[in-house]
Amino acid sequence: MKKILSIFTIILLISVCLAACEQSEKTLPEQTPEQTEITLTKDNIRKYLIISGQYGKIERQQKIGITFGYSDFTINIDPAVPGSFYNASITLQVALTKEWDVSSSDPAYSENDGYLTTTIKIPAHGSKEETHSLIANIVFGDHNNQNVRINVLSVSGTFVPAN
Numbered sequence: 001m002k003k004i005l006s007i008f009t010i011i012l013l014i015s016v017c018l019a020a021c022e023q024s025e026k027t028l029p030e031q032t033p034e035q036t037e038i039t040l041t042k043d044n045i046r047k048y049l050i051i052s053g054q055y056g057k058i059e060r061q062q063k064i065g066i067t068f069g070y071s072d073f074t075i076n077i078d079p080a081v082p083g084s085f086y087n088a089s090i091t092l093q094v095a096l097t098k099e100w101d102v103s104s105s106d107p108a109y110s111e112n113d114g115y116l117t118t119t120i121k122i123p124a125h126g127s128k129e130e131t132h133s134l135i136a137n138i139v140f141g142d143h144n145n146q147n148v149r150i151n152v153l154s155v156s157g158t159f160v161p162a163n
Contacts, residue, residue, distance in 0.1 A: 038159045040088055045155045048085075049126060050078045053094055053150050055143035056131075069136040071100070071143065073116055075150070079126030081161060088122035088157025095149045099140040103133035122157065 040048065056072040073094060079085075094116040096102075102109045108118040116132055 036161065037086075038161070040085075040155045040157050040159055042152050042155055045090065045152055046080070048080055048083070048159050049090070049122070050076075050080050051090075051092065051150055051152070052076045053148045054145050055097070055134075055148075058142060066137060069100070069134075069140045070103075071134045071136075072131050073134055074129060074131045075118070075120070077120065077122065077126070077128040083126075083159055083161040084124045085122045085126050086124065086158045086160065088155075088159070089119055090122060090155050091117065091119040091153040093117045093151045093153050095151075096134065097141065097143045100134050100136045100143075103135040106133040108132050117153070 038044070038048075045051075053073060053075045056074065059070045061068050061070065073096070075092065075094070077090070096114050096116055098114075101114060102116050108116055110117060116134075118130065118132065120128055120130055122128060
């Protein structure tokens with residue numbers, strides 16, 4: 001009888017231990033999912049990046065009787081929220097002030113179309129500054145930094161918000 005009682009006690013203890021283990025598993029906090037990776041698009045990029053631009057000072061020079069204007073345009077990109085960018089790049093198009101074009105010596109030069117179009121690789125921390133040379137000839141006006149329009153043409157890469 002003692003053997004049966006001992007076996008019954010052991011079975012009862014094992015049952016209680018299993019029930020306690022199941023209960024403790026239920027009360028453990030849920031594991032946090034891995035960081036959410038967000039695919040960057042034209043529609044959501046301005047949630048994650050602040051994109052701005054500004055014209056520089058105009059310098060005038062006269063060569064062979066023609067007045068040329070020289071200036072620059074700086075694009076600033078900063079993160080809008082904390083996190084990291086992965087394999088991210090963005091193609092931007094800036095409508096330049098009338099009579100101004102990207103200088104032929106600038107890497108963003110294209111056939112004097114009145115636009116500055118550039119593709120920028122975004123570093124993991126999200127901050128980037130890029131300056132481009134501009135030129136105008138004969139008749140040109142001053143820049144208006146209040147009317148800068150920067151259009152996002154395309155975006156690639158992902159963003160992982162900070163915890």
